[in-house]
Amino acid sequence: MNMNEKIINEAVERFKRGEIKNNEDVENFIDGLVQPLYQKLLDTELENLLDYAKYEHKQDKEKNSRNGYCKAKNVQTKYGTIRIRTPRDRNGLFEPVIIPKGENRLGKFEDIVLSLCAKGMSYRDIADMLKKIYGVQISKDQIQKFVQTINKVVDNWLHKPLNRFYAFIYADCLYIPVIDNLQSEKKAFYVIVGVNVQGIKEVLGIWCDKTESASFWTSVFEDLKARGVEDILYSTSDGIAGFKGSLESVFPKAQAQRCVVHLTRNLYQISPKKQASEIVQNFKRIYTASNLEIAQLELEEFKTKFKHLPKVVEKVEQDMQYLEPLFELPNEIRKAIYTSNAIESVNSALRKVTNGKGSFATVESVYKLLYLRIEELEEKWNKPIANWNKIQEQLIELFGERFTQYIEI
Numbered sequence: 001m002n003m004n005e006k007i008i009n010e011a012v013e014r015f016k017r018g019e020i021k022n023n024e025d026v027e028n029f030i031d032g033l034v035q036p037l038y039q040k041l042l043d044t045e046l047e048n049l050l051d052y053a054k055y056e057h058k059q060d061k062e063k064n065s066r067n068g069y070c071k072a073k074n075v076q077t078k079y080g081t082i083r084i085r086t087p088r089d090r091n092g093l094f095e096p097v098i099i100p101k102g103e104n105r106l107g108k109f110e111d112i113v114l115s116l117c118a119k120g121m122s123y124r125d126i127a128d129m130l131k132k133i134y135g136v137q138i139s140k141d142q143i144q145k146f147v148q149t150i151n152k153v154v155d156n157w158l159h160k161p162l163n164r165f166y167a168f169i170y171a172d173c174l175y176i177p178v179i180d181n182l183q184s185e186k187k188a189f190y191v192i193v194g195v196n197v198q199g200i201k202e203v204l205g206i207w208c209d210k211t212e213s214a215s216f217w218t219s220v221f222e223d224l225k226a227r228g229v230e231d232i233l234y235s236t237s238d239g240i241a242g243f244k245g246s247l248e249s250v251f252p253k254a255q256a257q258r259c260v261v262h263l264t265r266n267l268y269q270i271s272p273k274k275q276a277s278e279i280v281q282n283f284k285r286i287y288t289a290s291n292l293e294i295a296q297l298e299l300e301e302f303k304t305k306f307k308h309l310p311k312v313v314e315k316v317e318q319d320m321q322y323l324e325p326l327f328e329l330p331n332e333i334r335k336a337i338y339t340s341n342a343i344e345s346v347n348s349a350l351r352k353v354t355n356g357k358g359s360f361a362t363v364e365s366v367y368k369l370l371y372l373r374i375e376e377l378e379e380k381w382n383k384p385i386a387n388w389n390k391i392q393e394q395l396i397e398l399f400g401e402r403f404t405q406y407i408e409i
Contacts, residue, residue, distance in 0.1 A: 033145055035082040038075070040142070041098045046087040049094055064091040075099060123147075151364070154371045162204060164230045165406035166194035167395060168336060169204065170343035171237040172259075174350055176366055177359040184359040189366060190220070190240075191350070193343050194232075197406045199384025199392065201342055203374045204229075208363050214242030221250035231406075233399065236337055238262035253402075258322035260287050260338035267319070271312055279312060286316070287338060292327035330394040332387050342385065349373055 014020045050064055069085040084099060095101065123140035170193045175186045192204045204224060209216040217240070232254040237243050244256040264280055271279045282302050289295035299320065303313050326334045353373045360366050385391075395403045 034149060035084070037142055037145070038082060038084055038099060042084065042096055043087055045096050045098060046089060046094050050089060064089050064093060066090070150368055154364075154368050157371055157375075158205060158367070159227065162224065162227045162229050163194070163196045163202075163406075164228055165197050165403075166204075166229065166231075167197065167199075167233050167391075167403070168195040168342070169193065169232055169235045170259075171235065171240065171243065172343045172347055173238075173240070174347060174354070176354050178363055178366060179359050179361055187363065187366075189370070191343070191346060191370075192220075192224075193346055195336075195342065195385055197403070197408075199388030201381045201385060202378060203346065206367060206370055206374075208366075214246050217242045217246035218249060221246055225250055231402065233395065233403070234333075234337055236343075257326065257337050260323070261344065263319050263322065267312065267315055270315060272309070275306075275309075279306060279309075282306070283316060286320075287323050287326065289327075290331065292324060295323065295327060330398070332390045333394050333398075335387070336385065336391055346374070346377060349377055 011020065046066065050066065067088040067090045069087050072083050072085045074081050075084050086096060086099065086101065088094065123143045126143050127140045172191055174189045174191065176189055177184045178187045179185075180187075187208055190207045190209070192207075193201055194204045195201055205220075207216075207220050207223075229251075232247075232251045235243075235247055235254055235256045236259050237256070238259045239262070247254050247256055264283060267283055268276050268280050282298075282305065286295050286298045286302060289298055299316065302316055306312050326338060329337070350370055350373055353369050354360075354366070360369075
């Protein structure tokens with residue numbers, strides 16, 4: 001009987017005994033598989049150092065030997081908190097790799113396993129590599145169960161309930177190579193970051209689609225609605241096809257704005273290299289002006305200064321249609337919309353875990369790696385975005401009860 005069959009049979013027996021009654025009990029049972037896996041890995045690491053297994057008789061009494069366990073500690077993993085006892089050796093030489101001494105939070109080992117899975121490696125090949133590199137003996141069945149647990153966590157995250165209200169949402173795209181029909185193809189992974197009524201950022205989800213279409217974006221916003229979102233005030237995107245119409249069809253009161261960062265990038269790309277930075281700086285003076293009147297004066301100066309570059313001037317004149325609506329908003333809200341930190345910092349972090357890794361085996365393997373990185377980011381998002389108090393005042397003044405009804409007293 002293989003490990004999968006043993007685990008399934010154990011679950012069935014617990015169900016018969018009434019120990020598993022609902023989905024929560026099933027999840028607790030699955031979570032319980034993670035702790036024994038890590039404990040086994042630690043014990044195996046020490047076995048490799050000492051060259052004899054636990055409970056096995058040691059031949060040479062002068063050699064290093066086991067010395068019990070350190071005091072049990074709580075360790076935070078991607079799947080919850082587990083309680084671990086680190087084994088000790090008498091000579092104090094044991095330095096565990098899987099859960100290093102002093103570490104109370106994991107990530108590296110999990111990321112390694114997922115990265116190898118993402119490359120399409122078999123569970124047996126991953127087990128062989130872990131043994132070769134780390135000296136850790138772990139079966140392919142244990143790795144399979146480990147990955148299956150992650151799959152469940154990621155699926156739950158992709159469908160998690162959301163807040164009822166978001167003041168701002170920011171949408172952007174990552175193009176990541178994935179194997180499809182034996183060929184590598186760059187697929188679009190769309191990330192949406194929201195700012196809730198407390199001013200805290202959170203990633204609302206990741207969606208993959210080959211083409212930017214109205215039907216795709218309608219399904220995305222319907223998904224947000226199904227997960228509990230009732231209202232969105234402002235959205236920012238790079239002019240994705242179908243985005244604005246789909247947003248307004250699902251959330252009729254939402255106001256869609258173009259992302260100034262993408263406008264700036266597009267301007268930079270058509271500018272002569274030697275003047276690109278100067279052009280971008282002068283463009284910034286337009287959209288950061290204190291009001292529309294000053295912005296228009298800055299535009300005239302821009303046109304005069306770069307009249308020898310008609311394509312650049314024409315581009316900026318066209319972009320004014322996207323900038324002018326921003327000047328109808330209070331200054332702090334306007335900055336929150338055109339400042340890209342909310343989404344740019346996320347995408348930068350996500351690119352670090354996907355760039356240089358070649359083509360991924362499946363879309364699901366990309367989801368897993370992105371999820372683990374997002375979870376690390378969100379743990380640090382415990383403070384409101386910059387100038388939130390002022391932004392909140394302005395939002396209350398503009399929207400009244402539409403905003404205040406979501407503030408928890």
